[in-house]
Amino acid sequence: MANPVCPKDTADIPAQVFEAFLTSLKTAGISDDLVTRFRNTLLEERAFSEVSLKKAVFGERPTP
């Protein structure tokens, strides 16, 4: 049988996806501020509501 492909430790798959997302944002030239806000929201606060995500996208900027 082929060697199982699995992590050595417990895999926090959401965290893996979020980290990859932050890297993709940086690569795509999205502002550092936005990336920092997303890091706080997704990985530190673990807040996933629409309100939290909207704040992460736009900061405190009001909509026009």
Added chain:
Amino acid sequence: MIKIESITIKEFRGIRNLTLNFKGKNFAICGPNGTGKSGVVDALEFVLTGNISRLSGEGRGEVSLKQHAPHVDKRNDPAKALVSATVIIPSLKKTYTVERSAKTPSMIKVTPSDQAATEIFATVQEHPEIVLSRRELIRYVLATPGKRNEEIQALLHLDQIEDVRAGLQKIANSMEKQLKPFETAATSATENLARALAISELSKEYILSTANAQRTILGLPFLADFTTTTSLKDGMSVPAQTKPQTIPKAQAVTDIRAAREILKEISGKLTESLVADVLADLNLLAADKAVVEGVTRQHFYTFGLNFIEAEVCPFCDNEWDVEALRTHVRSKLEHLKELSTKRKAVEKKLLPLITLLRKAETEINLLIRYAAMPKPAIEMRTAQEYVTRCNGSINLLEAFLPLADTIAILRELTDVPQTVEDAISRLEKEVAVLPDPSKQDAALEFLTIAQERLDVWRESRRKEETARAQAQLARRVSDIYASTSDKVLTGLYDDVQKDFAALYTAINHTDEKNFAAKLVPSMGKLGFDVDFYGRGFFPPGAYHSEGHQDGMGLCLYLALMRHIEGAHFTFAVLDDVLMSVDTGHRREVCVLLKKEFPNTQFITTTHDPIWMRHMKTEGLIGSQGAVQFRTWNVDSGPTQWDDRDVWTEINDYLAKNDVRSAAALLRHYLEYTSAELCHRLRCHVEFRGDAQYQLGELLPPATSRLRKLYATAKEAANSWNQKDLIAEISERDNDFSKLAQLSQVEQWQVNAAVHFNSWDNLTKNDFLPVAEAFRKLLAGFACPDCSEFFRVSPDRDTAETIRCECGKTNINLRKKT
């Protein structure tokens, strides 16, 4: 993360008081349906997670954990329903006792209490997937792609990923929706500016050329460039405040014409047909009460999801389980998905109508401003009311709900009141009688209005650009997230599918050695296709048998668990899984579990004793790694085939002079043990395809077999010239022969008078020695030290030894060659 040493269950589900010693090893619980196996599974899940999936899943209605987890006789005293377990945490190299009561399911008592253990038990609590039932197993395989995605996401704890994906997509959609009014406003402002400048197209050249023509009349300097701050009135003196404002005749005439055109469009055939189309859709939705309620609920749930962030309810401040509540609300939204699609389709059709109303609002507002210029002002109240109506209609159409209001608005949308036309006509008359301005006044009016509209245009463009930039940013972020998460998940599923295929091939290598599978994630769905004998990839339920599907479910679960938990996948309960898997493949499953998951403790339930024997034969469970439940009743719960308990029970019956019950129990016990003995001693028994063996077909062969084995052992010892051993085996053989004679078991086939069928007719005093004789006979099959029945090793091919569990009995059967 953990392994379980033992579990004690009190007054819980169908169990009164039961302790099972797993010893941190694989363990099987076997018994007919309704003997309490699932009660043990429930207790394991409960003590580790504080929940019982079977009581909290879909369709459980009024069944609740608090009320129905306790034994039915203790339903009003949930504190008495207790489950405790001795748990080993390999990473800490320590053993803990954990306990929960049905009164406070969320509270776990950990002894000794320390931070590291508390954290590990909190993590275990978030992993209800450690218990896998056949119902759940098949869900991974046969579900629709959307449902499968949900199930596997829950197993992999991917719901957070899905939350973010859905949230970002919703923000992007919402920002694009919000952009529409800004675009409409900018378009109106462009049209109004072009109209004021009397040009067909807004270009730098046209604007400068037109403005400079008017500026020349006023003797103002030529504008060389048109930038973002250029004022068309640059250098023009501010009119004296005292001079009454006059209606700019030429512009007013143009604007009146534009307003009439838009009102004509509103009441025209095209709009009527658009309205009729949307109304037909809305009436269909509104005709179904469930749909109306569903659309309202969908709005409520979607809105409510935003507030499930803190650990307490914002209304009552009671604590809630954030993840459980989110999952619950999401499952409700999932059910309303079809409605959501219908709603979006109708909303799309509403957009051009909303744009039309916005245009009407803008155009009539211009006329209202003209009407306010003369003293006294021209009466335009009805036009103002119409503008207010347009504004209200836009808001209601955008809100969509309540449906009745949207329908009411649409029914009146094409009705433009005559009073509005009357007001416009009044203004038109007043404008018509205005004297034509001088060339200079006309130029002044022209530049003043053009500048006003240029300001409005610039502001509306700024807002439109800002809204567009935000919408683009939101969409970009959402797209980046979607592609990144798909990429990561594709990688993850790629790993899982490889592992899954390898595991599945291991149990089906004889017929599907080239098996392959595809797990394909896409926009909230997870496709799952499997190879069917090289004929292509199909859904698992398309051609594979039920047994193969069971195997796939287990392999997919194991592959996913190995991926999530890695080295921490140390415990799993397999509740009645693989019942559709045939004998040959079950052996392979045992080998797979033992070989591929050597550090995982599997607790398995089954109603099939043969399946349990496979587990023993293949070494998945040890000789003491199983319990066999024989009966269950509401007063005492499950009863096991436990030697000591059986003899005590038989004596209890006899004490009450109930020979019939004692005889029945003895017979059932002997049936169970003689099957076990035949299996262990590799007896020659007349084969029955239905596996329905009677006691007379099993116990005499088992007795003869042990005596023949002793004879073979003596011959072997003789060949090795082991005189002491010959003497020891002879003594064992003699002792056992006496026990066999005492029980008269070997006489059954020749002497019907001593046959077990006649036991029911014996008196208590006649039956007592019979029971005692069989107790001693069974003891003769067991090691005096460990009390385990002897077994022949190996279990196939040439018999080499007679052994017991503790190793004190180890009699050679092979002669010197």
